[in-house]
Amino acid sequence: MTPVITTEYDGCGKCLVGVRRLSRKTDATSSPERQLDQVVAAVAAIGGHIIAWADDWEVSGATDPLTRPALGPWLRGELGPYAGIAGAAVDRIGRNQRDVLNTGYMIKDSGRLMVSHGHDGPWDLDDPTDEMRFSMEAFGAQMELRAIQKRNRDAALKSRADGRPRGKTSYGYRYVRLYTGGKVDRVEIDPVAAEIIRDARRRADQRLARLAYLRVEWWQARCRAPLRHPGFTAAAVGMSPGPACGQATSRPTPLGMSAASAADPRGGTAPPT
Numbered sequence: 001m002t003p004v005i006t007t008e009y010d011g012c013g014k015c016l017v018g019v020r021r022l023s024r025k026t027d028a029t030s031s032p033e034r035q036l037d038q039v040v041a042a043v044a045a046i047g048g049h050i051i052a053w054a055d056d057w058e059v060s061g062a063t064d065p066l067t068r069p070a071l072g073p074w075l076r077g078e079l080g081p082y083a084g085i086a087g088a089a090v091d092r093i094g095r096n097q098r099d100v101l102n103t104g105y106m107i108k109d110s111g112r113l114m115v116s117h118g119h120d121g122p123w124d125l126d127d128p129t130d131e132m133r134f135s136m137e138a139f140g141a142q143m144e145l146r147a148i149q150k151r152n153r154d155a156a157l158k159s160r161a162d163g164r165p166r167g168k169t170s171y172g173y174r175y176v177r178l179y180t181g182g183k184v185d186r187v188e189i190d191p192v193a194a195e196i197i198r199d200a201r202r203r204a205d206q207r208l209a210r211l212a213y214l215r216v217e218w219w220q221a222r223c224r225a226p227l228r229h230p231g232f233t234a235a236a237v238g239m240s241p242g243p244a245c246g247q248a249t250s251r252p253t254p255l256g257m258s259a260a261s262a263a264d265p266r267g268g269t270a271p272p273t
């Protein structure tokens, strides 16, 4: 995101926090740049200035503003003094009518300002007309949320019924299209991502095998009871052999893989006892 110049809090009474929000799939018309322009215009219109930005990207309108990563701490009073918030529209506060009303009245009760683009001056919730308009906009935001949710649900059902993939593949897989921009023909393993996952698995296996080996080692030292499978040696788990475990492994083990997982096609890591 483009860095946006802010000015210091100076107690002038119009030191505002710019509020922007964008959810994942929807709100294509509310691009960050567009919201930026609208917030800057709304703040300039009341002669205020922006001291910070509370940008919540990938945050659904259904989220309670108090719990939003960027806006939440401001509303909870954890980020220092500010005179109010400024957003592109009421629906940038949220799309849950109850949350929007709660937030609006919380800001009013704390003596702060609420500014939005397209509304002349700060909102005055003591004024019956403004109060009505604010609840109407909160209501409209919620109507839109329900419509968005229904569209997403319907689209998901339709894709499922048509057997078409929707959204991104799981990590490690990729879509195959027969020609550029064409429909997805099938899903296959992505060799690059798959190798990263296999490597992570190998490392995890190796680590578990070493821990198991140390445990067996400790047990044998304490109880003098042979517990170890002949193949389960220090070399097999990638450790230098100690004095108590000088036997060489009889089975060659691939680099980075424990004897246990090499022997067990299911990739088990527990040492055979």
Ligand SMILES: [Zn+2]
Binding pocket: 008, 009, 010, 011, 012, 013, 014, 015, 049
């Ligand atoms: Zn100021």
